[in-house]
Amino acid sequence: MRADERLSRVLRHPDRLSGLLADLGNVQIAVPVLVAALVLGSWQARRAGADRWWAPPAVAAVLMALVPAVVVPLKDWIARPGTPAVPPGLGYYPSGHTATAAVAYGGATLLLLPRLGGARARRALAGGCVAVNLAVGFGLVRHGYHWPLDVLASWCLGAVLLCLLWPLTGRGGGPVGRSRSRRSSGTPTQGDQARGR
Numbered sequence: 001m002r003a004d005e006r007l008s009r010v011l012r013h014p015d016r017l018s019g020l021l022a023d024l025g026n027v028q029i030a031v032p033v034l035v036a037a038l039v040l041g042s043w044q045a046r047r048a049g050a051d052r053w054w055a056p057p058a059v060a061a062v063l064m065a066l067v068p069a070v071v072v073p074l075k076d077w078i079a080r081p082g083t084p085a086v087p088p089g090l091g092y093y094p095s096g097h098t099a100t101a102a103v104a105y106g107g108a109t110l111l112l113l114p115r116l117g118g119a120r121a122r123r124a125l126a127g128g129c130v131a132v133n134l135a136v137g138f139g140l141v142r143h144g145y146h147w148p149l150d151v152l153a154s155w156c157l158g159a160v161l162l163c164l165l166w167p168l169t170g171r172g173g174g175p176v177g178r179s180r181s182r183r184s185s186g187t188p189t190q191g192d193q194a195r196g197r
Contacts, residue, residue, distance in 0.1 A: 004149040008083055012144045021139025024132060025097030030104035034064055037108030044115045056168040060107040063161045067103050070157065071096045085144025094153035095146045101136040102158025105129050110162065110169045133158075 023029060038057040045053035071094055080093035109129040116122045137151040 002149075004147050004152075007148050008141060008144075011138075011141050011148070012083065012085060014085060014143045018139045018142035021135045022097060022143050022145055023139075025095075025101035025136040025140065027100055030100050031064065034060065034104040034108045037111045041111035041115060056111055056165065059165050059168055060111055063107060063165060064100075064103050066161060067099045068096065071099050071154070080147070080150070083144045083147060092146055093150045094157060095137075095140055095150040096154070097140055098133075098137055098146070098151045098154035099157050101133055102155055103161055105132050106158060106162045107165060110165050114169055 038060060042053060042057045045056070074094055075091035075096070078093045079090040081088070081090055082092040086092070106129060109125055112125060113122050116125060133155070137155065140146040140151055141148050
């Protein structure tokens with residue numbers, strides 16, 4: 001028996017709480033959170049005069065659309081059976097709920113982080129994102145919907161997808177941090193000074 005199957009046997013104990021935690025990875029819950037962050041982040045970035053304010057929300061939306069486009073073929077190709085707690089069948093690896101949660105909540109966090117005023121608020125938002133994603137993964141394993149490796153694989157997939165959004169959010173020096181009003185005034189930005197302009 002594989003290590004993740006042994007771990008699953010130890011952790012699996014379906015209850016109401018684990019079901020509720022797993023439900024946080026449902027499209028009907030996670031995607032509206034991302035949409036709200038898309039709208040709020042876009043509005044704040046545009047209001048602040050950020051160049052290409054539309055790029056980070058557009059990329060986040062595309063990444064969310066990529067989740068099923070990547071996960072479903074992987075499920076079909078790998079065809080891993082589910083745990084004893086679910087009906088017999090194949091296609092449980094990787095976890096779609098985990099990938100949905102990782103990209104939706106992670107994307108929302110990356111979009112909103114540059115717009116928060118203080119370090120404490122940014123830490124709280126990032127910590128909340130990690131906590132929600134851990135809760136979803138725990139709920140899926142605890143309830144018996146997925147093996148631990150199904151969840152771990154989707155966290156890795158989510159991290160890869162979110163790395164595509166990171167540079168655009170202003171945390172990686174992307175366009176959100178630059179302002180049209182600053183450029184139009186003729187004052188060089190830090191990037192212009194570094195490049196000798």
